Structure formats: structure tokens, C-alpha cells
Amino acid sequence: MELNGYRLLLPEGTLDYFDLVDVKESVNEVVIYLEEKNIVPEKYTDQDTESKGFYDPVIVQDFPLRGKKVFLNIRRRWLLKKH
Structure with missing residues (x-):
């Protein structure tokens, strides 16, 4: 699936910190991973x-x-440690 078009839907700066790895599109929704x-x-x-x-x-x-619901499925890698 071509992901480049979906890059335009993301908030500015998102791709500075995240990779767009997949998109699942159905009749009712779009999930961007x-x-x-x-x-x-x-x-x-x-x-x-x-x-x-x-x-x-x-x-x-x-x-x-x-007319489709849009969801961002975000997987975080970094956690700030609290002392």
C-alpha cells in the first residue's frame, strides 16, 4: 500500500519523531500506524x-x-524515568 499520501494527513512535525509503518482502511475507518x-x-x-x-x-x-473515522495507532519507544 502506498503510504506517502497519508503523510499529508498527519500533524506537522509528527514524522520528525515517528515512522509511518502501515495504514489499514476499511469501509468505515482508517487506522494509521x-x-x-x-x-x-x-x-x-x-x-x-x-x-x-x-x-x-x-x-x-x-x-x-x-465520512470515515480516523485513528492514529501510536507505539512509543522512549519512557522518561522518574527518580
Whole structure:
């Protein structure tokens, strides 16, 4: 499936931190799958971070697209440690 067109639907800056890995489209909905890149975001480089693979995805409902519900399935990699 061609993913480039779906890149235009994402909020500005999203692809700085996430890779668009898949899109599932059905009659009623579009699910866009994003995975956090394997680099610590610049604003957190001075903080204690942890990555042990991906955490459970977070599902965010976005604005409808041509009458279809749109969901962002976001898999985070980095966790800020709290002391």
C-alpha cells in the first residue's frame, strides 16, 4: 500500500519523531500506524530515558476523513524515568 499520501494527513512535525509503518482502511475507518523512531528526542537528551522495545500502543481518534473515522495507532519507544 502506498503510504506517502497519508503523510499529508498527519500533524506537522509528527514524522520528525515517528515512522509511518502501515495504514489499514476499511469501509468505515482508517487506522494509521506510527512507531516512535529509535532516537531519543532532542529535548529529552539531557534526561534519564529508557527503551525496552515498544510499549502498548495509544489510540488517538483524529478528525474524520471523507465520512470515515480516523485513528492514529501510536507505539512509543522512549519512557522518561522518574527518580
